[in-house]
Amino acid sequence: MQIVANKELHLLNVISLRKKMTQIELGKESQNIKKLFDENNLSVKSITSVTYSVTKGQDEKPLLDIELLVEGVANKIPDISLAEYVVKPEIKIVNALYVDYEGSAREIQTAYNTINAYIAEHKLQPITPAYSVSQNPFTSKPESVCMEIYVGISPNVT
Secondary structure, eight states: OOOEEEEEEEEEEEEEEEEEEOHHHHHHHHHHHHHHHHHTTOOEEEEEEEEEEEEEOTTSSEEEEEEEEEEEGGGOOOOOOOTTOEEEEEEEEEEEEEEEEEEOGGGTHHHHHHHHHHHHHTTOOEEEEEEEEESSTTTOBTTBEEEEEEEEEOOOOO
């Protein structure tokens, strides 16, 4: 798995949803977003997930503080009035480490481990969490996931 430095992630006209939810709730929210786009005859270009933290919920199940960033094809997004969604005109991460992962969803942790090992080995300072971009969010199967992972790195040299 090759890590590429100095990459850029650039998303335009994005619908954002950030909240704490379980893995099951995350799946339901993803389907709600798909329905929102389908009802407006629009296509999703990519879904980017950003996990800020993981804690235990009241039932001891993992509770993710996660943000979903949904970019529409041709930068078209639904006209939304739901309070929980926020439209972000632009998101740009520069000076990022980048890994292109293709494989089983069960093995994706190896991609994150590879980036973390690279950061430690080169004594780099991450300034963003991992941005995980799924190019085929509603059609991928657990055994064949295609994911691009970006982590913003401080340009300061110590």
